[in-house]
Amino acid sequence: MPIIKHEGQTQIEFGTGDINVSPGLIQLDYPCGVVVFQPKEPGAIGERKKNERVVALPAETPVRMTFDKVESIDVVIRALQEAKRMMQEETWESLLVPGNGAEQ
Known part of the structure; x- marks a missing residue:
């Protein structure tokens, strides 16, 4: 689902x-x-x-x-593009490791 x-x-x-x-x-x-x-x-x-x-x-x-407002759509598009860029980096999984700003 x-x-x-x-x-x-x-x-x-x-x-x-x-x-x-x-x-x-x-x-x-x-x-x-x-x-x-x-x-x-x-x-x-x-x-x-x-x-x-x-x-x-x-x-x-x-x-x-x-x-x-159409400007709000641009904000979402930029966030999606940045998420895509981050996922395409070879080391993107290292961003999720505790100690690299991903603490809960």
Whole structure:
């Protein structure tokens, strides 16, 4: 299951091809941009499926990121790019070793 509750937190586990990540619009108390995360049948990671719906119902989006300003999307993109860069480093696992800023 790609979306799990873990120690009181919601965790989205990527890398198994069984989570759908979709952009769109959503109407909450106000209209806003959204990226939704939904469980799906396993498939190839990055596989694209055409989605005819642009506006999602809140009940159909168990986990979502909403955006009031496009600048907020840029912040998330930068964080994802930095996480990718860190994972691509040969020694990225050393960043997780206690004593290197990863203390709990």
